[in-house]
Amino acid sequence: MFDLLKIKLAVSIIVMILLMLDLNLSYVLKFIIFAVCYLSLSYKIIYKAFNTLILRRRMNEQFLMTIATFGAIYLQDLSEALAIMIFYLIGQTFEDYAKAKSHKEITSLIKLKPSVARVVNADGSISECLPRKVKIGTVVRVLAGDSVPLDGVLISDNAILDTSAVNGESQPYHITQGQNVLSGCINKDKVFDFKVSKRYSDSQIARLIALVEDSVLNKSKPEALISRFAAFYTPVVVTMAALLAIAPFIIDGLDKDDWINRALIFLVISCPCALVLSVPLSFFGGLGAISKIGVMVKGSIFIEILARLKAIALDKTGTLTKGELSVENFICHTDEQQVLAYVKALEQNSNHPIATALVKYCDERGVNACELSEIQEQAGLGIQGFNGEHHIYIGNGNYIQKKLKLELENQHQSGPVVYVAQDDALLAVIELSDSVKEEAIVFIKSLDQLGIKPYMITGDKQQAAQAIANKIKLDSNNVYSECLPEQKLTTVQKLKHDYHEIAFIGDGINDAPVLSNSDVGIAMGKNGSALAVEASDVVVMNDDLLKIIKAIKISKKTYKLAIENIVLIIGVKALILALGAFGFANIWLAILGDVGLLIISILNSMRSLAFAKIKA
Amino acid sequence: MKLRLDITGIDCPHCAKELEQLMADLDCIEDVAINFPLSKLIVVVDDDADEDEILAQLLSVAKKFEDNIAISFSD
Numbered sequence: 001m002f003d004l005l006k007i008k009l010a011v012s013i014i015v016m017i018l019l020m021l022d023l024n025l026s027y028v029l030k031f032i033i034f035a036v037c038y039l040s041l042s043y044k045i046i047y048k049a050f051n052t053l054i055l056r057r058r059m060n061e062q063f064l065m066t067i068a069t070f071g072a073i074y075l076q077d078l079s080e081a082l083a084i085m086i087f088y089l090i091g092q093t094f095e096d097y098a099k100a101k102s103h104k105e106i107t108s109l110i111k112l113k114p115s116v117a118r119v120v121n122a123d124g125s126i127s128e129c130l131p132r133k134v135k136i137g138t139v140v141r142v143l144a145g146d147s148v149p150l151d152g153v154l155i156s157d158n159a160i161l162d163t164s165a166v167n168g169e170s171q172p173y174h175i176t177q178g179q180n181v182l183s184g185c186i187n188k189d190k191v192f193d194f195k196v197s198k199r200y201s202d203s204q205i206a207r208l209i210a211l212v213e214d215s216v217l218n219k220s221k222p223e224a225l226i227s228r229f230a231a232f233y234t235p236v237v238v239t240m241a242a243l244l245a246i247a248p249f250i251i252d253g254l255d256k257d258d259w260i261n262r263a264l265i266f267l268v269i270s271c272p273c274a275l276v277l278s279v280p281l282s283f284f285g286g287l288g289a290i291s292k293i294g295v296m297v298k299g300s301i302f303i304e305i306l307a308r309l310k311a312i313a314l315d316k317t318g319t320l321t322k323g324e325l326s327v328e329n330f331i332c333h334t335d336e337q338q339v340l341a342y343v344k345a346l347e348q349n350s351n352h353p354i355a356t357a358l359v360k361y362c363d364e365r366g367v368n369a370c371e372l373s374e375i376q377e378q379a380g381l382g383i384q385g386f387n388g389e390h391h392i393y394i395g396n397g398n399y400i401q402k403k404l405k406l407e408l409e410n411q412h413q414s415g416p417v418v419y420v421a422q423d424d425a426l427l428a429v430i431e432l433s434d435s436v437k438e439e440a441i442v443f444i445k446s447l448d449q450l451g452i453k454p455y456m457i458t459g460d461k462q463q464a465a466q467a468i469a470n471k472i473k474l475d476s477n478n479v480y481s482e483c484l485p486e487q488k489l490t491t492v493q494k495l496k497h498d499y500h501e502i503a504f505i506g507d508g509i510n511d512a513p514v515l516s517n518s519d520v521g522i523a524m525g526k527n528g529s530a531l532a533v534e535a536s537d538v539v540v541m542n543d544d545l546l547k548i549i550k551a552i553k554i555s556k557k558t559y560k561l562a563i564e565n566i567v568l569i570i571g572v573k574a575l576i577l578a579l580g581a582f583g584f585a586n587i588w589l590a591i592l593g594d595v596g597l598l599i600i601s602i603l604n605s606m607r608s609l610a611f612a613k614i615k616a
Numbered sequence: 617m618k619l620r621l622d623i624t625g626i627d628c629p630h631c632a633k634e635l636e637q638l639m640a641d642l643d644c645i646e647d648v649a650i651n652f653p654l655s656k657l658i659v660v661v662d663d664d665a666d667e668d669e670i671l672a673q674l675l676s677v678a679k680k681f682e683d684n685i686a687i688s689f690s691d
Contacts, residue, residue, distance in 0.1 A: 052682060058681075060631065060682075061630065061631075062627075095629075098653075099652065099653050099655075102653040210620060213651055213654055214618065214620075216649035216650065216656075216658060217647060217658055219649070227633050230630055230633055231633070231637070234630075273629060276628075276630045276633060277628075277629040280653075281653065
């Protein structure tokens with residue numbers, strides 16, 4: 001069908017040019033050639049125009065174009081009549097092209113939408129199934145190079161996944177048996193099997209795709225404005241066209257042909273499609289570009305706010321810091337290896353975050369646990385054991401003081417401190433802290449360069465908060481510490497009052513109210529809680545703070561592009577309308593103004609797709 | 617409750633806007649948006665609304681608007 005249209009268009013263009021040349025043919029012959037061409041090209045459009053008008057009492061754009069061609073035929077400008085149809089169809093084709101292109105290109109996620117899941121049956125045979133029909137607990141096979149259709153747990157020994165579409169991470173991700181497999185990842189290595197753990201509608205890929213699709217619900221102000229503008233633009237222009245056409249019949253001395261010509265110009269340019277398509281497309285391309293770097297934005301309104309942002313409030317734990325403890329200082333009064341062997345032997349029995357950090361510290365130093373018996377844990381305090389000769393105690397200050405009746409010097413620490421004691425002697429003091437993310441310093445500096453003020457809001461103690469603020473070179477006046485969730489909320493509201501608009505970056509469960517109350521809630525997707533991701537407006541898939549900087553830069557460019565398009569389109573259309581009304585423009589200029597503008601503005605808006613390539 | 621539907625057969629983005637407005641006027645619809653480039657229709661409805669009933673209403677609005685518009689639930 002598409003090729004047939006191409007042939008029709010090509011023939012029509014030739015006929016149009018022939019008609020424009022002053023060929024020595026009778027008007028009747030010219031008209032017959034024209035009519036054949038015109039009808040074969042536009043019978044569908046004319047049918048649709050009158051069908052809608054008669055059955056639904058509504059003027060669609062096909063109707064406006066049809067009336068415009070009828071006007072041109074009345075004026076015996078056959079080439080113009082043909083030109084209106086030709087360029088209208090070219091514009092339509094281009095619109096379809098832009099639509100298809102954005103469908104494919106705008107988000108790399110859509111490409112990863114799994115169309116089939118290879119279910120491994122009990123007898124070992126494989127049957128292909130729609131992902132949404134696969135039940136939890138089913139075993140699914142993923143071939144090399146295929147995308148993972150559902151979320152699940154790896155059954156095969158190991159697998160290498162390309163997660164770039166899901167979180168923008170370029171490094172291949174290595175997982176072993178029992179670890180989670182996320183849908184939307186691509187199998188970079190050999191075939192593997194996994195057991196489905198979530199329904200398709202709850203899977204990572206379905207949620208991400210829904211995020212992109214739903215983004216239309218959150219429209220930016222320019223987009224909302226255009227919807228309203230479009231609603232009155234067409235009726236106004238068509239009414240004006242009608243008035244122009246009637247004018248010579250009411251006022252004496254006006255040339256009928258000239259004024260009908262002016263009316264036709266109005267009709268040709270009456271469709272606001274360039275505006276209605278290109279502006280959302282600019283924002284949509286921006287959303288796509290941001291999704292390519294692994295950041296999901298839930299609507300163009302947030303691009304608009306990000307582009308104007310003057311202040312950002314940050315949570316500390318899990319946002320600026322890694323959210324996991326590590327050993328900062330190990331002060332040992334005796335044989336270090338021996339002490340660490342005790343530490344590992346005891347702490348490997350606990351799953352407290354501190355224990356995990358301590359075991360990790362021992363593992364990094366290749367320490368083997370020694371044999372201990374009579375192990376007892378007092379949850380949240382400490383743990384003890386017996387090595388046949390001595391009792392070993394590891395715990396916090398209170399635990400050690402109670403156990404050993406030992407006076408400990410009062411220390412000013414930013415993080416937790418753990419003591420190791422043997423019988424009644426102190427062996428070692430271990431200071432832990434939550435380590436700052438590597439990129440946090442660059443992040444704060446980049447925010448400064450963008451003219452955005454960072455504020456830290458945390459539930460943590462003042463000393464801990466200040467220590468982190470110093471490390472990342474954040475102004476200590478901008479630190480709000482020891483905030484309960486509701487205090488976080490009031491602090492953010494105060495900042496919102498000061499700056500008009502505020503973004504909040506956080507990850508914890510207690511951040512959800514703040515995330516949904518700020519103008520843009522940015523959630524860390526990897527370690528962040530599902531609730532925080534749900535309550536937020538922007539999700540950073542791999543927790544990289546610098547991705548936020550990049551997203552803000554893309555937002556600024558996208559917003560600028562959208563405004564450029566609005567000014568360009570309204571400016572050109574207004575100019576042609578003015579010229580047309582006063583008789584300085586002809587149909588050709590109007591056609592150029594309509595279709596040319598559509599193509600230029602769409603191409604211009606598609607530039608936003610390439611914004612993912614800008615440097616952070 | 618958010619429903620995600622595929623919508624095809626709309627001529628131009630401007631028509632999509634008009635149709636969106638007509639759908640928004642339905643009583644059962646709280647919020648509606650047509651994603652023209654992705655051919656998606658997103659509607660927000662009451663949590664205990666009957667999905668098939670909603671689809672029927674959307675279809676009847678679309679039928680009155682133009683021929684050839686098809687709406688179906690996304691998978």
